[in-house]
Amino acid sequence: MNKKLVFIAVLALVFGMRASAQMGFNETNNLFYHTLRTPQSNLSNAAFFPTNNSFYLMLPGVDFQFGSPLALNNVIYYDKPTQRTLINLDTIFHNLSENNTFRLGADVNILGFGFKMKNMFFTFNTRMVNFINAALPVSAIRALVDGNVDQNGAPVPEVYLADGDILNVNSYLETALGAAYTFDPLNLTVGARIKLLYGIANVQTDNTKIVFNTNSNFDSVSASVYYEIQSSTFAPYDTSKHHMDVTMGNIFGNTNMGLSFDIGAKYEMGPFTFSFAINDLTAGIHWKNNVTTWRPDGGQGVINFNGVNVTTILNSGDFNIDSLTTYLRNQISNMTPTRSQSGDYWFSVPTKINLGASYSFAKIFRAGLLLHGQLDRGLLCKKTGSDVSNTFRFNTTLSIGANLFNWAEVIAANSLVYDGSSFDPFNPGVGLVLTPATIVQLYLMADYISNFYLVESKAFNIKFGLNILIGKGGRSVVTAE
16 A cells, blocks of 8 residues: 555544543653654653754753643533523533543743763753642532432432542652663663752642531531641742742752652664653652641631521511621631641652554654553652552553654654543644754644644643754664655
8 A cells, every 4th residue: 555645544534533532631742752853752761862863952842731621612602592601511510520630731841952972872851840730529510500409309418519639739840861772782772860850839738628518407508618738839938028038048958859760761673663661750759848738727617507587688678788797707717727837748740651662664654652651649648647649541642753855754643541530532643843954953742632623622732842953863763864
């Protein structure tokens, strides 16, 4: 079969389908894994190095990440007969499960470089990692619709609006130093990397519970509320000025630290390349600076509400709104946050596993398969005990790339994703790498695109940046020359 027709058929498959993703998102942009010509592939596997160059310089680049179990049109829709915008509750419930998260991230690659020395190459890279992970409690949404009664109209004793961890914000600086060696007779390359993790800020809710209770006569409702918001920052927060007090002492005296390790291997057998990598083998970041915990004043807060007599309102009588306000204020006074200094804690960095295989043919095309797994462990331990929350996500990515004119590379891919609660069979990705002047390389990668329509999109991962490439890289499995 004509190889060009194969390539066109794959592109038609990728672009011709529409997605119905639950949450097509993963932290790693998998399009770089089989590019071979971009330095960014080294970040996925410590044994990878650009095949056509002996030195590279990674200039600043940005990686935007977004993932949600709900698209915009799952929440609201426009009703043409009534010409109104409505909330679509049926679609919301259909797309939500008990394990839902909303994630937003922005990683900035600050600077990196790598160079070859005969059978060895060395790499250095530093980047800033930032993300927000928030839970979407389906029980709270159902309670807004169903209220405090079941299908038979009987009272529900307890309605959980929130239970467990609902928010995590993480920001840290990562500095990495790596090396790899190629065993020529075996066509085998092994690599390793050590990373220093420098914690900037962490905010997480360790123990949150909001429960509504209704008695059998429906004459009173009570709510028990408890939360723990824990934070740590490299510099103290000045409450009077409402900003962080950043000084040189805070920057160089930061003890929010962690170590992480990557290992990788690559084996070449003719047109085949097999690879394996484990990234971020780590205990996470030890947060010790400016650790603060907010809890309800007096412990668990309780609100008791016995209703309001509206007879006077219906009979045009006087209604004292001040008394109601005072009553509610007294009820919630014991839930105002109390700030206290607390002990240190560990928070994990997700561990990733990559298992890949690729086949190069016609000196232009390359097909690749990648199995990627990611383990999120969350809060590892505190001074008072341990609380390990594990979520495992994985995807399978099938990609095909074409090296055109020896200065352009086009990649198309599709990923099957499991996000910890559901499967999503279709998450397309496209990428373009341009090296028009031999030295300057530009790249743009868009991965995990759950839909090409913005209102139907539930996920995306977009990465772009600039590299400087110098020298010849020697033997390359995939060339267009």
